[in-house]
Structures are given as structure tokens and as C-alpha cells.
Amino acid sequence: MTSGVPRTVKAVSTPELVRLDSQAIEFRLNRNHGAGWLTRYADPEATHFLRPFLLHRLSHRPEVSPHVRCMLLLRMRDGQQIFSLLDVMPASFDALPDTLDAAAMARIVHLLDHGGLPTQAEWASGNT
Template sequence: MLSGVPRTVKAIDTAELIRLDAEAIAYGFNRNHGAGWLAEHAALEAVHYLRPVVVHRAGRRPEFSPHWRCMLLLTMRDGQEVFSLLDVWPGSFDRLPETLDSATERAIAYRLDYGGLPTCAQWASLNT
């Protein structure tokens, strides 16, 4: 689905999140967390949630365009949940398993949209 983003939320573990972040860095996507940052700060045993929201086009890297800008509900090592963004290649997102029921997806999407979560940058400014 390249004309729009999928209307879903996917749960991922920290290892998969780090892999997707490394892929975003390798592809030159704008929204990533920087090498090693998630391994240092994300809760290792947590489940995180990705929700695609925008089709993003990267003019300087047409071979990786379009891709999806995803909202990310990220759990930090101190247990706090934060909002972040991550650019994800559509094929990589599609390979993630669908594990959430529709009620859980709606609840996560609502928290991302209206939950008043601190941003990843706000958390980092207070905790690093």
C-alpha cells in the first residue's frame, strides 16, 4: 500500500526496534534515534508500538522513497513511556507480525494522539 499508510499498530520488542532504527540510519531516513541510543535508553524487555501516519518522500534518496513515518510509543529503562517518530521502510513494516486486537490498536493510537506523552527529546533532556 504505497498510496497511503496501513491503518494498524504493531507491537515490537526492543531488539526489533533497534534493528529498524539501524535500518533507518543506513537508509539515511531523517527520523531515527542515532546509533546506540535505543540500546542505551530503551527498556530491554519492553514492548513498543509503531503506528504509520505519513507517507514520507526523501528527494535526496529516491531509492528509499517513499517510506513511512511512524509514531512510536517507546518505553524507557526507567519505565516511562514517551512519544517518538521513526521512519520505516514499508517492506520492513509489512514483515512485522500483526499481534494486536483492534481494541488494543485503537487504545494505543489514542494514547499516541491524545495521551500527552513526553517526547523522546524531552525525556532525554531530563535523564541524560
């Protein structure tokens, strides 16, 4: 990974997202959903989208610094799309395939930036 924030959007399946979330929990990264949360609430058949926006550096934890903080467009079992965050290790992010064309990435970026999506916390307060 270069020293800057990757300028891309990556599509991920629910099983892959659960794996990335489990890795964030294992490495004690701040932005994760908690054990079992995605399995319980995310649509198991959906494609979700990760958009990096920050390389998070932790001087007191060099073994996980930097890691990629991503905006997450997440589809829930009830069909609603929500906004969340997920911290991803650089090698794990880089290993995700690039499957989206520029137009699809632009639509997702626009939705994440301007779509008025409920946050994970807002969605959870009305659905758990």
C-alpha cells in the same frame, strides 16, 4: 504496501526496534534515534508500538522513497512511556506481524494522540 498510509499499529520488541532504527540510520532517514541510543535507554524487555501516519516521499532520494514515518510509543528503562518518531522502510514495516486486536490498537492510538506523552527530546533533557 498500498499507496496509502497503513491503518494499523504494530507491536515490536526492543531488539526488533533496534534493528529498524539501525536500518533508518543506514539509509540516512531523518527520523532515527542515533547509533546506540535505543540500546542504552529503551527497556530491553518492553514491547513498543509503531503507528504509521505519513508516507514520506523524497524526490531527490528515490531509493528510499516512499518510506513510512511512524509515531512510536516507547517504554524506557525507567518505566516511563514516551513519544518518538521512526522512519521505516515499507518492506520492513509490512514484514512486522499483526498481533494486536482492534481494541488494543485503539488504546495505543488514543495514548499517542491524546496521552500527553513526553517526547524523546523532553525525556532525554531530564535523563541523559
